[in-house]
Amino acid sequence: MIMKVGIIGMGVISKFYVDALKNKLKSHELVAVCDLNMERLKPFNNSEIFCFTNYHDLLAQKDIDAVIVNVPNDKHFEICRDALLAGKHVCCEKPMTLTLDEANQLVAISRETNLTLFTAFHRRYNIHFVKALKEFGSISEIKSVHANYLELIEEHAGHDKWYLQPERCGGGCVADNGPNVFDTLSFFLGKMVVTSANITRDEHNVDVKSSMNLKNDYGVTISVDLDWTYQQGEKKDIYITLKDGREIYIDMLKDFTEFKSSLYHEYEEILIDFKKQIESGCCHGEEGLDAVRLVQETYEAEVSKV
Structure with missing residues (x-):
């Protein structure tokens, strides 16, 4: 059965969804797009894809099975809530919400409506990571794990300037990149808790760097470095040290020489998994909620240190 999908928000990440939906996946169909900026809708004007500037109009379409929420972080809660209440399955860009209370509300609505609430944690599908x-x-x-998630945010954000507005982003690199790293690590380390955090902010109060230590139930030593001021392009990697002395290095950008090109295969897998989760009926935002918890713990760890 073909799943009919609408995208709400046509910012920098939308092209990876569009590429997978239009060029790669036969089991999914892009039927509608929505953005406040008419310029972003122009590529779809001469197609059979419906264009909207009000997301409520998109949600009112009865033939849409699921929506992708790809808007600034501060709008995730409102739009995900409205989509679930409109009877749509939801795939939301990370972070699912900016607060733990909002995340818990969405999980409750997802369970009450028996609709899927799925967070787009793309790095767990990276081919080098999976291998x-x-x-x-x-x-x-496993003895220890260290992860780096380093980039120059201005290159990543493009025209999406909200990334550098703390009230819209949720803070900075911890709120926005943190969920991706936390999910990637939780995927194989299980539940983690933050034990300490050292955060650096710029003159606009955006957290641009953070070093965190975490622990899980197995005694693994876990550390993470985030950086939005990295001048050498991108560095997204994981070092795993095993108790027998072996070391496993995962460079998630290996062989992806074009900027952000690794995201194409990762977002294709997101959409495949999203459909599987809808069919299973068992995904109600729990993993997105856990990432929001870890973000909150990171900020709280810094506060308690001071």
Whole structure:
């Protein structure tokens, strides 16, 4: 059965969804797009894809099964809530919400409506990451893990200037990049808690760097470095040290020489998994909620340190 999809928000990440929906996936169909900026809708004007400037009009379309919420972070809660209440399955860009209370509300609505609430954590589908996880058998074999998520935010954000507005982004690199890293690590380390955080902010109160330490139930030593001021392009990697002395290095950008080109295959997998989760009926935002919890713990760890 073909899943009919609408995209709300046509910012920098939307092109990866559009490419997968229009060029790669036969089991999905892009039927509608929505953005406040008419210029972003122009590429779809001469197609069979419906264009809207008000997301409520898109949600009113009865033939749309699911929506992708790709708007500034501060609008995630409102639009995800309205989409679920309109009877649509939801795939939301990370972070699911800016507060833990909002995340809990969305999970409750998803369960009450029996609709899927899915967060687009794309790095868990990275081909190098998936391959590397086959090199060991269980969490009990792991001694320590370190992850880097480094980029120059101005290059990533493009015209989406809200990334650098703390009230819209949620803070900065912790609120926006943190969920991706936390999910990638939780995917193979299980539930984690933040034990300490060191955050650097710029003159606009945007957190541009953060170093965090975490722990899980297996005693693995976990550390994360985030950086939005990285001048050498991008660095998205993970170092895993096993108890037997072996080291596993995962460079998630290896062989992806074009800027952000790794996202094409990752977003294709997001959409495939989204459809699977809808069919299973068991996904109600729990993983998105957990990432929001870890973001909150990071900010709280810094406060308690001071």
